[in-house]
Structure formats: C-alpha cells, structure tokens
Amino acid sequence: MIIGIPKETAQGERRVALVPESVPRLAGFQVVVESGAGVSANFPDGAYQKEGATVLPDAPTLYSRSDVVLKVQPPSLDEVALLREGGALVSFLYPLSNLPAVERLAQKRVAAFAMDLIPRISRAQTMDALTSQATVSGYKAVILAAASLPKFFPMLMTAAGTIPPAKVLVIGAGVAGLQAIAVAHRLGASVEAYDVRPAVKEQIQSLGAKFLEIPVSAQDAQTSGGYAKAQSEEFYRKQQELLTEHIAMADVVITTALVPGQRAPILVTEEAVKRMRPSSVIVDLAAEQGGNCALTEPGKTVVKFGVTIHAPINLPSTMAQQASELYSRNLVSFLSSVLREGNLVIDQSDEVVRGTLVTKGGEVLYEPARRALSGAKKEGENA
Numbered sequence: 001m002i003i004g005i006p007k008e009t010a011q012g013e014r015r016v017a018l019v020p021e022s023v024p025r026l027a028g029f030q031v032v033v034e035s036g037a038g039v040s041a042n043f044p045d046g047a048y049q050k051e052g053a054t055v056l057p058d059a060p061t062l063y064s065r066s067d068v069v070l071k072v073q074p075p076s077l078d079e080v081a082l083l084r085e086g087g088a089l090v091s092f093l094y095p096l097s098n099l100p101a102v103e104r105l106a107q108k109r110v111a112a113f114a115m116d117l118i119p120r121i122s123r124a125q126t127m128d129a130l131t132s133q134a135t136v137s138g139y140k141a142v143i144l145a146a147a148s149l150p151k152f153f154p155m156l157m158t159a160a161g162t163i164p165p166a167k168v169l170v171i172g173a174g175v176a177g178l179q180a181i182a183v184a185h186r187l188g189a190s191v192e193a194y195d196v197r198p199a200v201k202e203q204i205q206s207l208g209a210k211f212l213e214i215p216v217s218a219q220d221a222q223t224s225g226g227y228a229k230a231q232s233e234e235f236y237r238k239q240q241e242l243l244t245e246h247i248a249m250a251d252v253v254i255t256t257a258l259v260p261g262q263r264a265p266i267l268v269t270e271e272a273v274k275r276m277r278p279s280s281v282i283v284d285l286a287a288e289q290g291g292n293c294a295l296t297e298p299g300k301t302v303v304k305f306g307v308t309i310h311a312p313i314n315l316p317s318t319m320a321q322q323a324s325e326l327y328s329r330n331l332v333s334f335l336s337s338v339l340r341e342g343n344l345v346i347d348q349s350d351e352v353v354r355g356t357l358v359t360k361g362g363e364v365l366y367e368p369a370r371r372a373l374s375g376a377k378k379e380g381e382n383a
Contacts, residue, residue, distance in 0.1 A: 004066025007037040010073040014040035014320035017070040019328040023051035034062045041320035080104045095369040106359040119355040126333040132326035136316040138179025141283045145252045154188020165190045172256035173200040181207045248275035255292035256285045268293040278306030287311035
C-alpha cells in the first residue's frame with residue numbers, strides 16, 4: 001500500500017502533512033512525496049529520500065499512485081478530482097464548511113477521515129491535531145501582540161522608576177487560550193482570562209492568571225467533548241456589556257472563542273475598541289470564523305481608533321516546521337487505528353474511526369454534513 005504526501009496548494013499554507021522523521025514509523029508501507037512538499041517547512045526532498053521515501057515529480061503522478069493521501073488543508077475540488085476512485089484521504093476537512101468537497105469525495109467513493117473530528121477521549125490524545133495546532137496559535141498570538149505593543153510586557157524596576165507590567169486579557173480558555181495565558185505570564189504580563197465555561201477556572205488560575213468573574217450565567221456552556229456551546233443573543237449582549245469594562249483596561253486582548261460549525265460570537269464590540277487606550281493591541285484568533293471583534297477584518301491587520309487589530313488566518317503556518325512536526329505525529333498516531341499489516345482496515349466499531357469517518361463507499365457518514373447536503377438539495381428542488 002502506498003501513502004502519498006502532496007504539496008499543499010491552499011494560499012499561504014507552508015505546512016506539510018508528514019515530516020521525514022515520521023517516515024520510518026510507517027514501516028511496511030511505501031511513502032511517496034511530491035517534490036517540494038516539505039520545502040516551505042524546511043524539509044527538503046533529500047531529507048525524505050534519506051528516510052526511505054520516494055520523491056515524485058508532480059501532484060497528478062502522486063495522486064495516481066497513492067492508496068492513502070495525507071494532507072493538512074481540506075482538499076480543493078481539483079485535488080478531489082485527482083484522488084483515486086475508492087482511495088482514502090486523511091486531513092483536516094471541516095465538513096460543514098466544505099460541503100461541495102465532501103459531496104464529491106462521496107461520489108468518488110473515497111474513505112475520507114477528518115483530523116478535526118478526532119474525539120476527545122484519553123486514547124486519542126496523541127492524535128488530537130486541533131490541540132497541537134491550537135498550541136502553536138496560542139503561542140504565536142502572544143508573540144505577535146508583544147511585537148506590536150509599544151510597551152514592556154514585564155514589570156521593570158529601573159533607576160528612572162518602576163514600569164508596570166502590561167495588562168493582557170485572554171477571552172476563551174480552550175487550548176489556544178490556555179497557551180496564550182501561559183506564554184503571556186512567562187513574559188511577565190499581568191494576565192486575566194475569561195471563559196463561558198466555569199470548569200476552566202482552575203486551569204486558568206494554575207497558569208498564573210486571574211479568572212475573570214462575570215455575573216452572567218451560560219446555559220449548558222459546553223459540549224460533551226469540552227467545546228463551548230452557542231448561547232442566546234441576550235446572553236451575548238450582557239456578556240459584551242460586562243466585558244467592555246475589562247477590555248478598556250487591557251493593553252492586549254487575545255480572543256479565541258469559537259463555536260464549532262458556527263460564526264464566532266462577537267465579544268469585543270466597536271464601543272469596547274473605542275474605549276481602549278491608543279496603541280493597545282487585539283489579536284483575534286477567531287478570524288477564520290468571522291472573528292470575536294466587531295472590527296476584525298479576517299486576514300488583515302488594521303488600526304481602528306488607535307488600536308491595532310490583528311486578524312491572522314492560519315497562524316500555525318507561520319511556524320511551519322514545528323507545526324508540521326506536531327501534526328505529523330498526530331497523523332502517524334491516527335494511522336495506527338486504520339492501517340494494519342499493510343492494509344487499510346476501517347473498523348467502525350472503533351470510536352476514533354467512527355468519529356472521524358466523513359465519507360465511505362459512496363455515502364456521507366458524518367450526520368451534520370449529510371443533513372446539510374440533504375437540505376441544500378431540497379432547497380434546490382423547491383426553487
């Protein structure tokens with residue numbers, strides 16, 4: 001069986017799905033790599049060849065020879081067209097945001113596994129690619145903020161007087177938020193953090209931050225997998241009002257609040273930005289889903305009312321080498337669930353396999369995507 005690693009084609013993507021050090025861990029399988037696939041992440045073709053992989057000249061050649069394709073980004077429709085009929089794909093898929101690709105994968109009878117759907121169970125911790133990449137994002141968000149803020153992060157005692165520490169507010173204490181808290185604290189900032197889920201209070205405090213108590217209760221704040229749930233409009237309105245006072249006192253605000261499959265909630269209003277001190281910084285890590293700040297422009301850095309608002313898309317790609325190493329380890333760990341004795345074995349009684357399998361045998365198995373596609377077809381028929 002041949003495992004193929006194509007070069008990523010999404011704009012700005014520098015990561016690669018499998019790094020050279022992971023090739024020996026796939027003993028018993030032939031690994032083929034598209035020429036240049038790892039160059040942007042500092043992994044030249046020769047490094048793959050040294051570990052026993054075969055380098056192929058272009059994408060069509062690689063796809064035509066590969067039984068299982070490993071990717072970072074969801075495949076474009078052009079890339080789906082290159083996949084072998086009845087083959088397999090493992091990558092981030094975000095099915096609800098990529099319904100045309102999901103539909104086409106099913107039509108090609110591809111067994112498609114989504115790394116963004118890894119269940120949050122103990123056995124799957126080493127496979128959790130969302131966590132590994134969010135760790136990179138949380139770290140880089142603080143570095144980006146520190147580079148933009150014209151103030152010291154730590155408190156400094158000098159002959160000219162004492163300089164107080166920067167005040168950092170982190171909104172959303174998932175993996176990215178917790179990493180941001182930890183890094184900001186290490187840099188010496190005074191850190192506060194807020195999350196709609198009360199269960200994360202101890203985690204926030206254990207990292208040296210103050211948990212921001214806001215007297216507004218969320219109803220059923222998290223899913224069984226630990227992710228935040230969407231709340232009512234009234235809840236978000238009250239939350240915005242109460243957060244505004246704390247945002248106004250912060251030098252840096254880092255927002256990470258996401259609700260899977262939905263637009264990110266607006267937590268930093270235009271009024272809140274107006275009340276921030278000039279030269280303050282916002283880093284909106286929810287930009288890919290619209291952003292947590294009302295003035296966010298996804299993919300851009302803008303200055304509004306004297307406040308710099310960074311809205312980066314795909315921060316892990318800016319640290320492509322280590323982000324790729326982490327993702328590659330996640331993939332290899334996941335593949336242990338589906339590759340056995342030189343073959344692809346899809347055991348749907350396995351919670352990890354069942355949870356990540358989006359399409360197989362001509363069907364869309366991921367229920368939310370199946371419902372969405374069915375709804376879209378009905379609307380088309382009624383139009």
